Amino acid sequence: MDISASLENYLEVIAKLSDEDGYALSNDIADKMEVKRSSVTVALRNLAEYDLIVYKKYKPITLTEKGREIANQIIYKHQNIKAFLKDLLGVKEQKAEEIACKMEHFIGKDVADRFVALSKYIKSCPKNEQMWREGFETFYREGKDIRTCNSKCEK
Amino acid sequence: MDISASLENYLEVIAKLSDEDGYALSNDIADKMEVKRSSVTVALRNLAEYDLIVYKKYKPITLTEKGREIANQIIYKHQNIKAFLKDLLGVKEQKAEEIACKMEHFIGKDVADRFVALSKYIKSCPKNEQMWREGFETFYREGKDIRTCNSKCEK
DNA sequence: TAAGTAAATTAGATTTAACTAACAAACTTA
DNA sequence: TAAGTTTGTTAGTTAAATCTAATTTACTTA
Numbered sequence: 001m002d003i004s005a006s007l008e009n010y011l012e013v014i015a016k017l018s019d020e021d022g023y024a025l026s027n028d029i030a031d032k033m034e035v036k037r038s039s040v041t042v043a044l045r046n047l048a049e050y051d052l053i054v055y056k057k058y059k060p061i062t063l064t065e066k067g068r069e070i071a072n073q074i075i076y077k078h079q080n081i082k083a084f085l086k087d088l089l090g091v092k093e094q095k096a097e098e099i100a101c102k103m104e105h106f107i108g109k110d111v112a113d114r115f116v117a118l119s120k121y122i123k124s125c126p127k128n129e130q131m132w133r134e135g136f137e138t139f140y141r142e143g144k145d146i147r148t149c150n151s152k153c154e155k
Numbered sequence: 156m157d158i159s160a161s162l163e164n165y166l167e168v169i170a171k172l173s174d175e176d177g178y179a180l181s182n183d184i185a186d187k188m189e190v191k192r193s194s195v196t197v198a199l200r201n202l203a204e205y206d207l208i209v210y211k212k213y214k215p216i217t218l219t220e221k222g223r224e225i226a227n228q229i230i231y232k233h234q235n236i237k238a239f240l241k242d243l244l245g246v247k248e249q250k251a252e253e254i255a256c257k258m259e260h261f262i263g264k265d266v267a268d269r270f271v272a273l274s275k276y277i278k279s280c281p282k283n284e285q286m287w288r289e290g291f292e293t294f295y296r297e298g299k300d301i302r303t304c305n306s307k308c309e310k
Numbered sequence: 311t312a313a314g315t316a317a318a319t320t321a322g323a324t325t326t327a328a329c330t331a332a333c334a335a336a337c338t339t340a
Numbered sequence: 341t342a343a344g345t346t347t348g349t350t351a352g353t354t355a356a357a358t359c360t361a362a363t364t365t366a367c368t369t370a
Contacts (some may be wrong), residue, residue: 039357058319106253193349311370322362325359333348
């Protein structure tokens with residue numbers, strides 16, 4: 001009853017276009033995903049079969065309730081994984097985007113939540129947050145720990 | 156010049172069998188990967204084309220130097236991602252295994268290294284390491300931070 | 311409103327990675 | 341060593357996701 005990673009990507013893009021315009025057009029989907037329009041048509045037929053989008057030939061596409069729900073789950077995972085990679089791990093924007101775009105399809109909400117919790121946990125102590133960026137980057141590059149954890153936690 | 160995720164998986168399994176027995180047999184590869192033997196034959200032909208394995212019909216398979224190198228890279232990423240998920244994030248063994256098995260194919264060494272560094276970084280303060288398991292799990296489940304970071308770091 | 315342009319679809323080909331079924335090679339053992 | 345079993349290969353099929361080329365529908369404007 002699960003859809004493929006490819007179809008999830010289509011759904012995600014449709015959701016984003018819907019948020020901007022209220023609906024999605026085949027052309028815009030093709031542009032955003034860098035695939036041909038004919039590939040989009042095939043994908044739309046499939047998503048419609050699963051009742052995830054409302055699809056009438058030659059008409060703008062909208063999400064069903066079920067489709068929106070699944071899209072939101074994917075977007076939630078995407079955003080949080082990306083944020084973790086970028087803000088905590090120091091992975092560059094574009095690379096973080098690419099990786100999140102793949103992980104979102106096989107990571108469950110529970111694991112995504114753990115990524116979120118880890119970020120918060122680490123940053124919940126002001127001292128740590130303040131030192132995070134520089135501290136971890138130095139540790140990653142030089143293996144040297146510049147933290148001084150002899151101060152009270154003031155949270 | 157990159158091989159597919161599927162071929163990388165075959166290579167990884169061949170490497171593990173080689174470590175145990177010195178070579179790999181088609182049958183054992185099929186068993187470990189839960190695919191049919193005919194699928195293995197096709198994959199072996201492909202890996203041989205890339206000069207990653209030594210493959211003679213009906214003979215045991217060994218890795219070339221290049222094949223071993225690539226296999227080691229994949230195994231390195233696999234192990235470290237899995238360890239991060241399990242030990243730091245608290246993801247269960249089997250789930251961590253599954254996720255690592257997918258991430259290993261699109262995460263670069265640099266990002267894998269960041270996962271390693273993060274684990275070390277967090278655990279490098281004895282106080283943190285001691286409290287990590289319980290502390291983070293509680294934070295994840297209840298959103299409550301039970302850490303007391305008012306002690307000197309004794310590393 | 312007829313003609314031209316843009317958008318979307320259909321039809322058919324390609325690629326990848328699996329599968330089943332049939333066959334061939336290699337080994338085991340009575 | 342002949343017969344049976346295990347292992348490995350070949351040939352042909354399937355399914356998903358892409359593509360190109362041709363066609364159809366919808367929009368625009370002179």
